[in-house]
Amino acid sequence: MKPNVLIIGAGGVAQVTAHKCAQWAAEFGALHMASRTRAKADAIAEGIRAKGLEAVITTHALDAMDSAAVAELIRATEAGIVINVGSAFINMTVLQGCIDTGAAYIDTAIHEDPGKVCETPPWYANYEWQRREACEAAGVTAILGAGFDPGVVNAYARLAEDEYFDKIDSIDIVDINAGSHGRWFATNFDPEINFREFTGAVYSWQGGEWRENEMFEVGREWDLPVVGKQTAYLSGHDEVHSLSARYKDADVRFWMGFGPHYINVFTVLKNLGLLSEQPVTTAEGQQVVPLKLVKAVLPDPASLAPDYTGKTCIGDLVKGTRDGKPGEVFIYNVADHKDAYNEVGSQGISYTAGVPPVAAAILIARGPWAVKRMANVEDLPARPFLELLGEMGLPTRVIDAEGDRAI
Structure with a gap:
């Protein structure tokens, strides 16, 4: 049944x-x-x-x-x-x-x-x-x-384990959105969840232990299929927290692409305290959570779909050894914003x-x-x-x- x-x-x-x-x-x-x-x-x-x-x-x-x-x-x-x-x-x-x-x-x-x-x-x-x-x-x-991510990128790591390597040395997950929605500023999914990902410490698993950095502290340029050269920053993300348990001897890092405009707006909002999840009281005695207020004034991510153009590239660069020989693979997907909208309206x-x-x-x-x-x-x-x-x-x-x- x-x-x-x-x-x-x-x-x-x-x-x-x-x-x-x-x-x-x-x-x-x-x-x-x-x-x-x-x-x-x-x-x-x-x-x-x-x-x-x-x-x-x-x-x-x-x-x-x-x-x-x-x-x-x-x-x-x-x-x-x-x-x-x-x-x-x-x-x-x-x-x-x-x-x-x-x-x-x-x-x-x-x-x-x-x-x-x-x-x-x-x-x-x-x-x-x-x-x-x-x-x-x-x-x-x-x-x-x-x-x-998390999800498919975790399966990419498992595919590398099953079909490419006897031992995995590192997993670098790279998430690039090379699309444009045409708005002055917006987040691609729930603004509250989006900002919460980047307001705290950045955790990665390196050398068999948790490493801590600040957001936008560590960046590097990636040359990827279809989307070309893009700058991505070491970021904290869900999949690092589970992959590090399965691949204890490997370095596990997550990199996300950000443009200068996003970083500038994010930094201003954070420095003003507008990304805080803790409530504040206004002069009129009203209690407000700043992050929820920011969410309320930003565009609904679903509203971005009709005007979105360009592509995403998300994948895992996995390095390891097989039969004692070192190697690497990049396992990835490229998705098109306009194709997604035409199919399902998103x-x-x-x-x-x-x-x-x-x-x-x-x-x-x-x-x-x-x-x-x-x-x-x-x-x-x-x-x-x-x-x-x-x-x-x-x-x-x-x-x-x-x-x-x-x-």
């Missing part, structure tokens, strides 16, 4: 996830979508109908911060798989709802506490990993970080994040990833995931000693 699917969230990534579930509806039973504001889910469902897709998505209102309410909706929809593409603030309550009901769980980022920024590494150990035993006892499949950043959790759901439904325990993406076979993503619009390419080719 094919599992019913419940998608939680109704932002830009959720829109992609819902469209892909509808495109691949033959893999699933009934499709459901829930959001705190049901009208947002209704708008996505209507957009899917406007694309001529026959799949029906039933929408629901849900306070996903309430694990009992999550469990109640899972039971009401008889969902066998829950795809959490809402805010990272709801991970633990949605996960608990899945543990309580036996539904499989998929997310795309580490849980975040709204009152904390930049937690002690390894971040997963503070939250999701504490429920490993509960998942296994309940026989619940929980796939963590199944977006692109920009490329949302597209790369929203397709992979659907691939994970399909692999759970088919069986290969129905592991009945908690796992990060690198703990699972990579090739079936990457080959399926190629069919779904996110093809993987590899540059090695033999050239540049599809996997």
Whole structure:
């Protein structure tokens, strides 16, 4: 029997996830979508109908911060798989709802506490990993970080482990968005989550220990396929916190591309205190969280899609040895913003994040990833995931000693 699917969230990534579930509806039973504001889910469902897709998505209102309410909706929809593409603030309550009901769980980022920024590494150990035993006892499949980064880049590391190296020495994940949205300033996904990634310490795993830097302290130029030469900065990111556990003897770093304008605006906002997650009181006695105020005045990331042009390039440069000989591979994907908009009405950043959790759901439904325990993406076979993503619009390419080719 094919599992019913419940998608939680109704932002830009959720829109992609819902469209892909509808495109691949033959893999699933009934499709459901829930959001705190049901009208947002209704708008996505209507957009899917406007694309001529026959799949029906039933929408629901849900306070996903309430694990009992999550469990109640899972039971009401008889969902066998829950795809959490809402805010990272709801991970633990949605996960608990899945543990309580036996539904499989998929997310795309580490849980975040709204009152904390930049937690002690390894971040997963503070939250999701504490429920490993509960998942296994309940026989619940929980796939963590199944977006692109984290997610697909974790699978790239696993592919390098499985097919290229006996020993991995370093994993450098590079994320470049060479596109343009035409706005004076905007973030490509939830501004609150986006800024929280870069306001604290930058953690990397090097020399068998955690290293700490400041944001924009360490940068280097990368010459990448399609997007060419781009400057990227050492940044803290989710996947470093899990990959460092599997590849303890390797250096694991994450690099993200930023232009001078983004860095300048970010620096001004941070220095003014406008990126703080801590509430302040105005002269009128109103309590305001500065970061939430900044989020409120910036463009909705979903609104960027119609005008977005250009491409992204995200990949892993992995170095290691095989049969005692050193080597390196670059495993990557290039996505096009306009192609993403034409297909699902979203920009490329949302597209790369929203397709992979659907691939994970399909692999759970088919069986290969129905592991009945908690796992990060690198703990699972990579090739079936990457080959399926190629069919779904996110093809993987590899540059090695033999050239540049599809996997």
